[in-house]
Amino acid sequence: MLITELKSRETIEALLTGKVFIINCHGCKEVHFPEKEAEALQKELTGRGIVTGIMTTDYICNPENMKLRLKKHMSEIAMADMVLVFSCGVGVQTVAEYLENKKVCAACDTYPLPGYQGVTPLEHKCDQCGECFLNITGGICPLTACSKSLVNGQCGGAKAGKCEVDPDMECGWERIYRRLKQVGRLDVLKCPVQIRNYATDKEV
Numbered sequence: 001m002l003i004t005e006l007k008s009r010e011t012i013e014a015l016l017t018g019k020v021f022i023i024n025c026h027g028c029k030e031v032h033f034p035e036k037e038a039e040a041l042q043k044e045l046t047g048r049g050i051v052t053g054i055m056t057t058d059y060i061c062n063p064e065n066m067k068l069r070l071k072k073h074m075s076e077i078a079m080a081d082m083v084l085v086f087s088c089g090v091g092v093q094t095v096a097e098y099l100e101n102k103k104v105c106a107a108c109d110t111y112p113l114p115g116y117q118g119v120t121p122l123e124h125k126c127d128q129c130g131e132c133f134l135n136i137t138g139g140i141c142p143l144t145a146c147s148k149s150l151v152n153g154q155c156g157g158a159k160a161g162k163c164e165v166d167p168d169m170e171c172g173w174e175r176i177y178r179r180l181k182q183v184g185r186l187d188v189l190k191c192p193v194q195i196r197n198y199a200t201d202k203e204v
Helices: 009-015 035-047 063-071 074-079 089-098 172-182 186-190
Strands: 002-006 020-025 051-057 082-086 103-106 108-112
Touching (some): 009 082, 020 035, 020 089, 035 051, 051 063, 172 186
């Protein structure tokens, strides 16, 4: 099991650039979702006139289900400068892969809880680290996309775009670079090194 928690108000405000489309995932009932807090924040953002639309659905980690539901909202998404996703890290990665030309950000952090983790039909994984980096890595998780789980950038071992640990695996940080370049966000790589705060990696 896992638990999602809203990022700080300051963090979410810093993500907002122009118009925003919001996606809520209410799929995993065994997963805690901060529904009341999310609704209050989204109501406020809507009142500010920056929300182009809101989609609430089940299991956005299921790509076929998500694609069908997103098709109904593509005009609203096109009007938005970014998509803000309220879900665990797997959901955010799924949306980011599908909306590859759109800035996609996580509104939540994900923490582990003991028990059954459920099954996702995707290769995307969430390490439930409690400090989600997806907002600065283009929706690609550096902990799971990199064999070494490097959060501060690429190592020196990649060859021809492949990981030195697993030659059949694409270098996670090269994927992140390409994604950020595609959405015009390479500037985030100029930010100071993000020191990992392991104090947030809490288990309940």
